[in-house]
Amino acid sequence: MKFDPASNIQDLLQFGEYGDVNPSITDSATFTFMQANTMLETFHGEAEGCFLYSRHWNPSNKYLADAISAMEGTEAAWVTASGMGAISNAIMQLCNSGDHIVSSMTTYGGTYALLANYLPKFNIETSFVDISDIEAVENAIQPNTKIIYTESMTNPLLVISDIPKLAAMAHKRNIKLIVDNTFTPMIIAPSALGADITVYSLTKFINGKNDCVAGAICGSVDFIGSLIDVNNGTSMLLGPVLDPLRSSQILKNLHTLHIRMKQHSYNAMYLAQKLKKLDLKVIYPGLEEHPDHELMSRMMNPDFGYGGMLAIDMKTTEKANELMEKMELAGVGYLAVSLGYFKTLFSCSGKSTSSEVPDELQKKMGMSEGLVRFSVGLDNDIERTYQKIKQCIAEMK
Numbered sequence: 087m088k089f090d091p092a093s094n095i096q097d098l099l100q101f102g103e104y105g106d107v108n109p110s111i112t113d114s115a116t117f118t119f120m121q122a123n124t125m126l127e128t129f130h131g132e133a134e135g136c137f138l139y140s141r142h143w144n145p146s147n148k149y150l151a152d153a154i155s156a157m158e159g160t161e162a163a164w165v166t167a168s169g170m171g172a173i174s175n176a177i178m179q180l181c182n183s184g185d186h187i188v189s190s191m192t193t194y195g196g197t198y199a200l201l202a203n204y205l206p207k208f209n210i211e212t213s214f215v216d217i218s219d220i221e222a223v224e225n226a227i228q229p230n231t232k233i234i235y236t237e238s239m240t241n242p243l244l245v246i247s248d249i250p251k252l253a254a255m256a257h258k259r260n261i262k263l264i265v266d267n268t269f270t271p272m273i274i275a276p277s278a279l280g281a282d283i284t285v286y287s288l289t290k291f292i293n294g295k296n297d298c299v300a301g302a303i304c305g306s307v308d309f310i311g312s313l314i315d316v317n318n319g320t321s322m323l324l325g326p327v328l329d330p331l332r333s334s335q336i337l338k339n340l341h342t343l344h345i346r347m348k349q350h351s352y353n354a355m356y357l358a359q360k361l362k363k364l365d366l367k368v369i370y371p372g373l374e375e376h377p378d379h380e381l382m383s384r385m386m387n388p389d390f391g392y393g394g395m396l397a398i399d400m401k402t403t404e405k406a407n408e409l410m411e412k413m414e415l416a417g418v419g420y421l422a423v424s425l426g427y428f429k430t431l432f433s434c435s436g437k438s439t440s441s442e443v444p445d446e447l448q449k450k451m452g453m454s455e456g457l458v459r460f461s462v463g464l465d466n467d468i469e470r471t472y473q474k475i476k477q478c479i480a481e482m483k
């Protein structure tokens with residue numbers, strides 16, 4: 087069966103009680119019942135279609151969660167107030183004190199900090215490995231390992247995880263595979279490739295407007311149900327629920343994601359090919375010389391390209407900073423962290439989004455201090471943007 091995330095979203099019949107084509111926003115924290123018994127049943131998770139309290143479920147959040155699980159092809163999803171809310175809750179739901187995690191050493195900086203600095207206080211330890219080295223992953227597994235954690239495309243070096251291989255290894259040992267798919271929605275479907283749980287920062291490509299932070303957890307009905315169990319569910323008890331006003335905005339933006347992903351990918355590929363000709367070291371998985379080009383080609387949905395992220399190596403932080411300042415003045419985009427915005431964003435990874443990762447580890451994972459990461463925008467005329475970047479590079483000392 088072809089993985090067809092855009093059609094899966096399009097096929098949803100979601101409309102409001104007055105036929106409103108955008109489902110109405112449920113602006114309520116609590117919900118009333120005409121029969122006291124129904125309230126009791128809802129509390130026990132037994133009353134179909136009934137809502138109890140918005141920290142648990144809210145109709146607006148349900149519409150967005152249903153649309154995201156349709157996109158992913160998972161049984162269920164739950165939406166959180168941030169990507170970190172999704173990641174921390176998925177992990178904490180699966181791990182008890184004394185458990186162990188094997189994680190890619192290249193992950194989002196906040197995820198690295200959660201695993202390396204925060205979870206040890208609950209006696210949950212993480213081994214960080216080169217996720218491309220399947221043998222190293224296997225060797226890091228311990229009897230108490232509960233999770234293998236990775237990102238489909240890891241930040242900032244755009245390394246691709248071999249999800250089918252990791253899933254097979256995890257499942258042989260009753261370990262869960264969690265994949266953060268923030269960089270590659272629609273392009274890669276981790277759950278279809280064997281991941282047990284897919285997590286998202288909706289803040290990035292999925293919302294695409296840089297006006298809020300949000301996240302999502304996708305998985306089985308059982309797992310999502312366990313997260314919001316009133317007695318011991320991590321999300322129900324820690325409470326990182328998304329605001330329904332935001333849910334309704336993000337749902338509308340989700341419906342244009344397929345068009346945006348194509349344009350992000352087209353523009354990033356264009357820039358990668360052109361910048362390469364300027365004798366720059368360009369990291370982009372769409373280029374044949376990228377070490378994971380073949381792996382990504384095998385796993386991806388070709389309709390949506392190789393994604394909007396690319397990096398160039400300016401060798402030193404000084405050179406990276408000089409280029410970024412010039413590009414901002416020239417109108418290429420903004421010097422800012424984050425990604426998936428309609429305008430191009432760029433930042434020097436070592437000193438920004440990966441600054442939580444110690445210098446030593448940055449070296450080990452092959453990260454240059456002059457690495458400039460681009461989230462390529464939706465520019466209609468990307469040749470014009472390329473000319474601006476080229477001019478900035480030519481003007482450098």
Ligand SMILES: *Cc1c(COP(=O)(O)O)cnc(C)c1O
Binds near residue numbers: 171237266288
């Ligand atoms: C931004 C990001 C996160 C964290 O998401 P927030 O919405 O900022 O909490 C997690 N993973 C990846 C890959 C990200 O880019």
